[in-house]
Amino acid sequence: MTAPTDQFILTLSCPNRPGIVARVSTFLFEKGCNILEAQQFDDTESGRFFMRVVFNVATGAATGAEIRAGFAAVAEALALTWGLRDKADKRRVLLLASKFDHCLADLLYRWRIGEIPMEISGIVSNHARETYAHLDFDGIAFHHLPVTKATKLEQETEIWRIFQASGSEVAVLARYMQVLSDGLSAKLSGRCINIHHSFLPGFKGAKPYHQAHARGVKLMGATAHYVTSDLDEGPIIEQDVERISHQDSPEDLVRKGRDIERRVLARALSWHLEDRVLLNGSKTVVFRD
Incomplete structure (x- = not known):
């Protein structure tokens, strides 16, 4: 079970298109996640969109592995290059x-x-x-x-x-x-x-x-x-x-x-x-x- 204090970092980039932020935030909401930080950048020259989101699991018992597995479908639909990790993990x-x-x-x-x-x-x-x-x-x-x-x-x-x-x-x-x-x-x-x-x-x-x-x-x-x-x-x-x-x-x-x-x-x-x-x-x- 994921503790409410556990935080995760999601990063992504993809060809820009309408609705990326909505898809990401809706997915996290449906998993019982609360967004703590969100930064994004639309590079008009390259036509690519970049985003970094820090979130925790506010309700439910979704684990990092379950969130990662579920997000794979969103990533495939949006052609994302992405990563998700536990903020507490030291590289x-x-x-x-x-x-x-x-x-x-x-x-x-x-x-x-x-x-x-x-x-x-x-x-x-x-x-x-x-x-x-x-x-x-x-x-x-x-x-x-x-x-x-x-x-x-x-x-x-x-x-x-x-x-x-x-x-x-x-x-x-x-x-x-x-x-x-x-x-x-x-x-x-x-x-x-x-x-x-x-x-x-x-x-x-x-x-x-x-x-x-x-x-x-x-x-x-x-x-x-x-x-x-x-x-x-x-x-x-x-x-x-x-x-x-x-x-x-x-x-x-x-x-x-x-x-x-x-x-x-x-x-x-x-x-x-x-x-x-x-x-x-x-x-x-x-x-x-």
Whole structure:
């Protein structure tokens, strides 16, 4: 039996047509559900409709499994791409990091204080555990997977094995300074979030802060996006900026950039885990709280 305090999250997208909201809300009403939050977006350019609904079971004893099974008919009729899950379920997240550890340390802190509800399934790094001697991994499995050009395929095969064996649902490149192959990017499509230390689409690739300094920019930023086979071209989830001046050196930009990267990645991951991010071709629809 479902308790009234149990909450579920329904997300969907489909070709836009009249009556979608009515069909969804009528179905939930007939199952004894009460809508707690509802957000929707009609993309007039692509002709697609997006929706996120948080609800509980106010009357009756319908379970999440029964609601999911019943909603399948509605989904088929409306040609929906959809998902339904218990809001209390924590997804398993695999963190990948390299030498720069500020994003990794920040995510670990937010996880410990309960700010980001997730289960960390493991940490993968191309650097040895001693690189992070100052960080408390609190029993989290650590996988040292060094990589060279000659061993990249073998190393990525092991990353994919760890991802599957650990039951991971999301991979986070927390300043993991390795470009994923097309093969691994495809396997993790829509499930891998990267933080790029620049305000995309400008200053892509290596040393973007040095590129920004050379151009004399007055604003710098960071971008969290889904990983695709095209380097730094994946659908953008979140961005942020900070004002700088001619007095700032490249080192100043790197220091300030670390702060931007941490908060941008944390927000992007939180929104993904809360089912607030829906893919819309090469873009995203983000239902912020």
